[in-house]
Amino acid sequence: MTPFPFTAIVGQDEMKTAMILTAIDPKIGGVLVFGDRGTGKSTAVRALAALLPPIEAVKGCPVNSARPEDCPEWAEVTATEIETRPTPVVDLPLGVTEDRVTGALDIERALTRGEKAFQAGLLARANRGYLYIDEVNLLEDHIVDLLLDVAQSGENVVEREGMSIRHPARFVLVGSGNPEEGELRPQLLDRFGLSVEVTSPKEIETRIEVIRRRDAYENDYPAFMAEWQPQDAELRTHILTARAALPHVRSSNVALHDCASVCLALGSDGLRGELTLLRTARALAAYEGASEITRAHIRSAAPMALRHRLRRDPLDEAGSAARVARQLAEVLP
Amino acid sequence: MSPFDDTSGLPGRPPPQTDPWEMVELAITLLAINPAGLRGLWLRARTGPVRDRALAGLKTLAPRKLHPSITDEALMGGLDLSATLASGEMQHHTGLLERSGTLQLTMAERCAPGLGVRLGQALDRDSTLALIALDEAAEEGEGLPQALADRLGLFLDLEGFAWGDSADIVLSPALITAARARLKGIVSDTALARLAGVAAELGITSLRAPLLANACARANAAWRGAETIEEADLEIAVALCFAHKAQHFPESPSDREETPPEPPQDQPEEGRDRDESELDMPEDMLIEAARSALPPGLIAQLQAARLARAQSGPSGAGAKRKSMRRGRALPSRAGKPGTGARVDVIATLRQAAPWQKMRRAMHCGAAPDRLLLMPSDIRLKRYQDQTDRVLIFVVDASGSAAVARLAEAKGAVELMLAEAYSTRDHVALIAFRGAQAELCLPPSRSLVQTKRRLAGLPGGGATPLASALQLALATAEQARGHGMTPTLAFLTDGRGNIALDGSANRAQAAEEATQLARAISSRDMRALVIDTSLRPKPQLADLSAQMRATLIALPRADARSLSATLSSALGG
Numbered sequence: 001m002t003p004f005p006f007t008a009i010v011g012q013d014e015m016k017t018a019m020i021l022t023a024i025d026p027k028i029g030g031v032l033v034f035g036d037r038g039t040g041k042s043t044a045v046r047a048l049a050a051l052l053p054p055i056e057a058v059k060g061c062p063v064n065s066a067r068p069e070d071c072p073e074w075a076e077v078t079a080t081e082i083e084t085r086p087t088p089v090v091d092l093p094l095g096v097t098e099d100r101v102t103g104a105l106d107i108e109r110a111l112t113r114g115e116k117a118f119q120a121g122l123l124a125r126a127n128r129g130y131l132y133i134d135e136v137n138l139l140e141d142h143i144v145d146l147l148l149d150v151a152q153s154g155e156n157v158v159e160r161e162g163m164s165i166r167h168p169a170r171f172v173l174v175g176s177g178n179p180e181e182g183e184l185r186p187q188l189l190d191r192f193g194l195s196v197e198v199t200s201p202k203e204i205e206t207r208i209e210v211i212r213r214r215d216a217y218e219n220d221y222p223a224f225m226a227e228w229q230p231q232d233a234e235l236r237t238h239i240l241t242a243r244a245a246l247p248h249v250r251s252s253n254v255a256l257h258d259c260a261s262v263c264l265a266l267g268s269d270g271l272r273g274e275l276t277l278l279r280t281a282r283a284l285a286a287y288e289g290a291s292e293i294t295r296a297h298i299r300s301a302a303p304m305a306l307r308h309r310l311r312r313d314p315l316d317e318a319g320s321a322a323r324v325a326r327q328l329a330e331v332l333p
Numbered sequence: 334m335s336p337f338d339d340t341s342g343l344p345g346r347p348p349p350q351t352d353p354w355e356m357v358e359l360a361i362t363l364l365a366i367n368p369a370g371l372r373g374l375w376l377r378a379r380t381g382p383v384r385d386r387a388l389a390g391l392k393t394l395a396p397r398k399l400h401p402s403i404t405d406e407a408l409m410g411g412l413d414l415s416a417t418l419a420s421g422e423m424q425h426h427t428g429l430l431e432r433s434g435t436l437q438l439t440m441a442e443r444c445a446p447g448l449g450v451r452l453g454q455a456l457d458r459d460s461t462l463a464l465i466a467l468d469e470a471a472e473e474g475e476g477l478p479q480a481l482a483d484r485l486g487l488f489l490d491l492e493g494f495a496w497g498d499s500a501d502i503v504l505s506p507a508l509i510t511a512a513r514a515r516l517k518g519i520v521s522d523t524a525l526a527r528l529a530g531v532a533a534e535l536g537i538t539s540l541r542a543p544l545l546a547n548a549c550a551r552a553n554a555a556w557r558g559a560e561t562i563e564e565a566d567l568e569i570a571v572a573l574c575f576a577h578k579a580q581h582f583p584e585s586p587s588d589r590e591e592t593p594p595e596p597p598q599d600q601p602e603e604g605r606d607r608d609e610s611e612l613d614m615p616e617d618m619l620i621e622a623a624r625s626a627l628p629p630g631l632i633a634q635l636q637a638a639r640l641a642r643a644q645s646g647p648s649g650a651g652a653k654r655k656s657m658r659r660g661r662a663l664p665s666r667a668g669k670p671g672t673g674a675r676v677d678v679i680a681t682l683r684q685a686a687p688w689q690k691m692r693r694a695m696h697c698g699a700a701p702d703r704l705l706l707m708p709s710d711i712r713l714k715r716y717q718d719q720t721d722r723v724l725i726f727v728v729d730a731s732g733s734a735a736v737a738r739l740a741e742a743k744g745a746v747e748l749m750l751a752e753a754y755s756t757r758d759h760v761a762l763i764a765f766r767g768a769q770a771e772l773c774l775p776p777s778r779s780l781v782q783t784k785r786r787l788a789g790l791p792g793g794g795a796t797p798l799a800s801a802l803q804l805a806l807a808t809a810e811q812a813r814g815h816g817m818t819p820t821l822a823f824l825t826d827g828r829g830n831i832a833l834d835g836s837a838n839r840a841q842a843a844e845e846a847t848q849l850a851r852a853i854s855s856r857d858m859r860a861l862v863i864d865t866s867l868r869p870k871p872q873l874a875d876l877s878a879q880m881r882a883t884l885i886a887l888p889r890a891d892a893r894s895l896s897a898t899l900s901s902a903l904g905g
Binding site: 036037038039040042091093094095096097099105107108110112113134135138178179199200201204207208210211212214215218 | 405412417422423445446447448450451457460479480483521525526528529530532533538539540541542543544547675676678679682702703704781
């Protein structure tokens with residue numbers, strides 16, 4: 001069954017926009033969706049997977065290499081033809097072992113044939129695609145350490161059991177979770193380009209529409225898909241157009257200045273905030289068909305790009321969203 | 334309930350006063366009719382003959398059992414090591430989640446959040462899967478992981494059922510098949526909207542709840558032999574699917590008649606919903622159905638469990654323990670695969686290597702390039718892990734600990750929280766004043782929750798020190814049961830004047846406090862006592878000696894120095 005269509009998700013505009021923007025520019029670096037249960041967090045991620053344009057990769061390559069010469073040696077890929085495959089969206093389940101994430105000695109081959117071979121892990125499969133972690137705040141610390149390291153270097157290195165293996169692992173990190181169950185480490189937070197907070201819709205009509213569509217999806221699947229798939233296709237075209245337009249979007253000195261002053265006012269750590277804000281604003285401009293980044297783009301991109309980068313103040317009662325809004329109103333009138 | 338009892342379908346009637354056991358029977362029937370829609374049952378019951386009767390009824394669904402410590406391999410399938418070794422060919426075994434049908438999770442209250450999420454994801458992925466979670470929660474603060482609680486449609490609580498109240502449940506396969514056939518044709522036009530409205534009024538945020546309730550109403554309509562969903566179906570659905578998820582109940586209609594409704598600033602949504610939907614009376618009936626479905630106090634208990642569930646993976650500076658799956662590597666050991674441990678391949682091969690020649694001689698038929706492994710060769714990896722640390726703050730909020738000291742204690746706890754956040758500790762908060770101590774926050778890692786609880790902590794009243802010690806001990810024991818390492822931090826002046834039974838008997842209170850302090854020390858718990866009184870008295874020193882706790886007297890501390898002392902005493 002095809003996942004629930006992205007365009008059929010009711011409301012949750014910020015979450016949808018954030019996901020579309022990372023699809024337009026994967027360099028933005030992923031989305032963290034935090035919020036209530038049953039608000040369609042994982043539905044949206046799975047819907048996004050169906051929406052992403054396919055990639056081209058060497059046939060049979062376990063790390064989705066674009067060119068035959070990029071295939072890692074250990075994979076023993078002999079084919080040279082290129083095939084199109086869907087953008088990989090790999091689930092990283094909780095309680096996953098380190099072996100499965102990084103890859104390890106192929107135990108089956110070792111035991112039955114006595115051969116030393118490498119079995120690629122989830123990181124290999126996620127290369128050039130998305131890595132999705134549901135309930136990311138429950139992820140065990142040693143897996144988080146490992147992810148941080150790989151996300152930083154873009155390369156997965158396995159040195160164990162007498163093997164020395166490396167392969168590229170560049171992926172967009174998508175996480176979802178419920179803040180009531182625990183907080184996320186600041187280092188991991190920082191790896192997410194954008195962060196959005198979702199809440200259960202408050203208006204009764206919206207709630208009814210959500211469950212009505214879900215019910216239709218489950219009980220009247222063909223008709224429902226016939227209605228929504230064209231809209232998903234349209235959005236996919238829109239994303240591709242925006243992607244093509246991205247390099248042509250101009251960023252004026254004023255826009256750069258705006259980005260810097262917002263980040264400075266908020267006291268976000270490092271320069272990643274500015275960069276992400278600029279990239280997000282540019283993707284937004286491309287999505288809206290604008291030729292230049294305007295202040296309006298920066299203003300709407302700022303909350304999702306900066307919310308999770310503020311230095312944490314345990315005694316500040318106001319949420320980080322409120323702090324971003326406050327500073328935005330002051331700095332970018 | 335007879336399947337064609339159509340008199341209960343009249344709208345506007347109060348919820349039918351059915352025999353409670355009939356509800357149990359009905360829930361099991363509905364699950365059998367529509368497992369794909371209802372997704373499962375959360376059965377809260379201790380083991381015993383009554384539960385056995387319910388389980389006997391559930392046998393129709395032919396559930397496959399799984400337990401909280403099940404390995405990923407058993408769940409997801411994988412290499413069948415013994416068969417592979419025996420045959421020399423790759424042998425896979427299928428996992429429990431790879432086959433459709435009904436699963437039965439025993440001891441669901443011990444289910445780790447990680448497993449809960451994986452089961453939840455499997456339910457999302459495979460619509461033919463249903464799960465029966467047997468929750469044997471004995472104490473407050475235990476329950477199902479939220480990821481599961483949110484996804485399972487039905488809830489039953491068998492607490493309080495005597496053997497005589499129950500009866501054997503016999504489901505007729507023919508009737509169930511017939512009802513299942515009718516399921517597709519059930520019209521549920523307005524039911525979804527109605528259920529969404531009721532869910533909103535009950536404060537149920539998750540949008541899965543109305544969908545599950547709708548499936549329940551449809552199943553009930555099919556069971557009655559009807560073609561449309563009626564009021565009675567909705568009542569059943571609300572009672573079985575919403576009652577346990579309710580966050581709050583709006584004031585009951587009888588209350589509302591006597592007292593004029595509150596001005597709507599408090600709950601603007603609800604007020605508006607009611608005006609717009611004009612379904613005032615029926616909605617109230619449905620809420621009544623939810624209210625009457627649950628014994629009083631259960632909601633609070635379930636919410637406590639939800640909060641206590643706000644605890645997660647490992648780390649921090651807890652005690653070391655041997656672990657089979659994570660942590661620092663230790664030398665590997667001989668053992669059987671499949672107990673959750675990972676096979677140390679290199680060590681296994683090394684173990685097998687010297688014997689190859691001999692074994693080949695024994696099995697003359699063996700291919701020369703095949704490795705001959707015996708089960709005794711298998712080596713398992715071992716790791717050293719650290720358990721989670723939980724800091725249990727026991728804060729004296731009585732009148733004798735002057736108001737200024739309470740503010741300081743709060744400040745210190747807040748600073749400790751910020752630190753706990755960075756060291757990934759769990760925090761629990763117990764406050765005591767008046768008649769007895771109260772667990773304000775079960776062990777949690779949520780900064781937001783703790784801060785909120787702390788800010789709302791009132792001061793004044795007597796000092797029920799013994800009760801505080803008792804509760805602290807119980808909380809610490811429970812945390813230890815969950816594999817955490819508890820540390821107790823008392824902030825008090827030690828002037829207990831309320832005994833455990835609530836009487837103002839200073840001598841008895843002191844005696845009880847000493848006994849409990851000894852109990853704490855005998856259970857080898859790390860404790861810390863901070864004397865917050867202006868003029869320290871020897872009785873607190875005695876008490877902390879009984880507890881074998883570190884005593885720190887801080888006659889004039891501000892929050893920051895208190896916190897610094899705390900963290901150095903706790904060793905970071």
